[in-house]
Structures are given as C-alpha cells and as structure tokens.
Amino acid sequence: MTMSSPENILDGIVLGIEGSANKLGVGIVNSKGEILANVRRTFVPEPGTGFQPRETARHHQKHVVELMEEALRTAGLRPIDLCAVAYTKGPGMGAPLQSCAIAARMFALMHDLPLVPVNHCVAHIEMGRLVTGAVNPAVLYVSGGNTQIISYSEKRYRIFGETIDIAVGNCLDRFCRMVGLSNDPSPGYQVEQAAKKGRHYIPLPYSVKGMDVSFSGLLSSVQDLVGSKPVPDLCFSLQETVFAMLVEITERAMAHCGQSDVLVVGGVGCNERLQEMLATMCTDRCGRAFCTDERFCIDNGAMIAWTGWLQISSVARLNGSPKLAWPWEDCTVTQRFRTDDVLITWRDD
Known part of the structure; x- marks a missing residue:
C-alpha cells in the first residue's frame, strides 16, 4: 500500500467507525480536533429484551455503508481527502465489532488508506478531553x-x-x-x-x-x-x-x-x-466536573476518528516514517481490551 507522508498525516483528516455495542457511529475529525461529521444509528430491541450479538451485527452490516456515505456528505469530503481510517478494536461484543472492522478494512483497501485499530475506552476519554478542555x-x-x-x-x-x-x-x-x-x-x-x-x-x-x-x-x-x-x-x-x-x-x-x-x-x-x-x-x-451531552457521551464515530488521529500523529512524530499503517495482522478485534493495555504515546504530561 502507498501511505501518506508524515506531513500529510499531521494535517490530515480521519474517518472513524464505532460499533462495539448497539450504537453504530461514523465520525470524521481533522487534525485540529474539529468534528466535521458525527452520525449514528442505534439498534433498538423490543421492550423487555436486550440486544443480542447476531441481531446487532446485522443492524451494523445493514447501515454501515450508508452511514459512511452520510458522514462524507456531511463533511463535504471524498475518500481521497482522508489520511486514515480508524475503527474500534475492542472491548465490546464480538459480532458487532467484527462487522465494523470488516467494513473499515474494505474501505481502507478500496481507497489505499492506513487502517488504525482503536481502544474503545481510551477513545471515550480522549473525546471527553477534547470537547470539554479538561x-x-x-x-x-x-x-x-x-x-x-x-x-x-x-x-x-x-x-x-x-x-x-x-x-x-x-x-x-x-x-x-x-x-x-x-x-x-x-x-x-x-x-x-x-x-x-x-x-x-x-x-x-x-x-x-x-x-x-x-x-x-x-x-x-x-x-x-x-x-x-x-x-x-x-x-x-x-x-x-x-x-x-x-x-x-x-x-x-x-x-x-x-x-x-x-x-x-x-x-x-x-x-x-x-x-x-x-x-x-x-x-x-x-x-470542576467536566461533562458532555449525548453527542459525545454515547458511543460515536468521532471519538474513534480523533483517537485514531492521535495515534497515527504520534507515530509520525516519533518515527518520522511514511509507513504509518498498522500491520494487517494487528488489525483484528477483541472483546477484552483493557484501558490500561494501551500505551498513550501522544501525552507528555
């Protein structure tokens, strides 16, 4: 694959896909932390029931392509304008995670983009820090x-x-x-x-x-x-x-x-x-208590996009290498992915 240069990465735009549970989200964020799109579909089961992995995965499979198209339209962008695709690696429900990972992989392959696996929990934290300024x-x-x-x-x-x-x-x-x-x-x-x-x-x-x-x-x-x-x-x-x-x-x-x-x-x-x-x-x-509303508290694609950008930008700065894609064998999913498993390379404090 031909990868973007570090200079492009540092000024780039990332599309993120989240689907670890019943929320399917696609977000687009630029290097300044500006949220260009953050669209979502929720699988709502019948009252008295919970959402099952198979049904939730089918919901994500049905809507993920149209949601990516909607996010790009909202942001006024084309796939060629992106520098990377990020997706939720885990933790979460296996079948929904796998459905979204496959969609992210196919989009990355089709448009020759780096693919970035993101920890769902860390993404929540980084989105909260971004929108509140904490x-x-x-x-x-x-x-x-x-x-x-x-x-x-x-x-x-x-x-x-x-x-x-x-x-x-x-x-x-x-x-x-x-x-x-x-x-x-x-x-x-x-x-x-x-x-x-x-x-x-x-x-x-x-x-x-x-x-x-x-x-x-x-x-x-x-x-x-x-x-x-x-x-x-x-x-x-x-x-x-x-x-x-x-x-x-x-x-x-x-x-x-x-x-x-x-x-x-x-x-x-x-x-x-x-x-x-x-x-x-x-x-x-x-x-102070720093809080956000349902746009950012609830699972969303923008938090995955932003954390994906933080990851690839830190790699670009540290390595100065144009080969910024994670190895394909590392671009998997896992239902158990602890918050403290992730090395936070983008923070120096």
Whole structure:
C-alpha cells in the first residue's frame, strides 16, 4: 500500500467507525480536533429484551455503508481527502465489532488508506478531553459494558477502581427489562426520566469494596421489590444508590491522585443526576466536573476518528516514517481490551 507522508498525516483528516455495542457511529475529525461529521444509528430491541450479538451485527452490516456515505456528505469530503481510517478494536461484543472492522478494512483497501485499530475506552476519554478542555482530570467511565475510575500516569490510563461484576449501564438495562421500560432511545434514559417522578427512597444494598463496586446484589434486591413498589420510586432509589457508590470511589481516587477535577465519559455519563452529584462533590474539593451531552457521551464515530488521529500523529512524530499503517495482522478485534493495555504515546504530561 502507498501511505501518506508524515506531513500529510499531521494535517490530515480521519474517518472513524464505532460499533462495539448497539450504537453504530461514523465520525470524521481533522487534525485540529474539529468534528466535521458525527452520525449514528442505534439498534433498538423490543421492550423487555436486550440486544443480542447476531441481531446487532446485522443492524451494523445493514447501515454501515450508508452511514459512511452520510458522514462524507456531511463533511463535504471524498475518500481521497482522508489520511486514515480508524475503527474500534475492542472491548465490546464480538459480532458487532467484527462487522465494523470488516467494513473499515474494505474501505481502507478500496481507497489505499492506513487502517488504525482503536481502544474503545481510551477513545471515550480522549473525546471527553477534547470537547470539554479538561487537562488532566480523574475519569469516571460509566457505560453499558464498563465501569472504571481512571487516572493518567506515566503513559497509561491507570484503573484505580472498577466494577467486580456487571457494569452500571448493564445494571440499569436489566432493571428496565424487569419493569418493562422502553429501550428507545435507551434504557438508561427511561430510568432517568422515571426517577424524576419518584417520591420515596427505598433503602437498597450499598456495595462499595475498597476502590471497587458491585451491582449484582443490588439488582437482585430491586428485582424482589418489582410489583410491590411504584416503578418511579424504584428508579429513583436505584439511581441514588448506584450513583452515590460511583461518586464515593471517584472522590477516593481523586484524593489518592491529588486531583480536584473529574471527567465523566460513557453513555451513563449523560445522566443529569449523576452529573449533578459529581459537580457537588467537585465543588466541595474546589474543582470542576467536566461533562458532555449525548453527542459525545454515547458511543460515536468521532471519538474513534480523533483517537485514531492521535495515534497515527504520534507515530509520525516519533518515527518520522511514511509507513504509518498498522500491520494487517494487528488489525483484528477483541472483546477484552483493557484501558490500561494501551500505551498513550501522544501525552507528555
């Protein structure tokens, strides 16, 4: 393959494809961090059900080409204007990841572009840093598949605490299935809206274990109450308990790392109540809570494009080599790809 020169890479434009779960996103970002396009399609299963890998993969296969075309139209670009294609390597659901990786590989081959595998979790962090301007905050990463407290140190995003069983988003999703709340636009959104109507707090298990949290026991306790308590009260109580657990371990990590600011990323980070609780905690510490809206909290292609550009630009600077494509044998997918597995070559602080 003929690769772009380092000079072109450093001033280039990257297309990113995200499809690790039920959100399919394509984004286009330039070297200045300007988001030229960020389009998305969501697979929404029937109420009371979750999204399965095979059905989700079919959804992505059906829409990925039209979404790439839409992103290019939105940005006013042609494939020849791009310097690279980035895609989500993992973590995530195997079949959806594979579908998007194949689409990215074919697009890269067709247009003679470098292909860049990106860690989904790191992409959330870098997108949050880009759009909020947060410099070096502690990070609360909360989504359907991940719950982690993260801080940067010595070229890695170090995990200081995490869930020891299910992710917070998965907890909310499974609760929605129990009570029959809609999946449109997302289970977490439905819980948030119902919680605003709750009037009575119902005590639930509060499971913080050192720097880690556990949600499975809490979920079982809520299940025992379904049918005997009003759904809005259950939503309110679940949110308050779960978010209090998350804020506690976040503050403990901030104290350990000497940080006063926190950045919340991931789909659950859209929740206004969680943002409010984090803001209160940070104000008490004379810091700030950096939050984004659903355009950037929820899985999206722009976060993959931006992190892909960070990766290839750092390679160009470090190596000064025009051969910037990752080896094809490394352009695979994996359902398990830890945040702290990635060497953060683009940060010097």
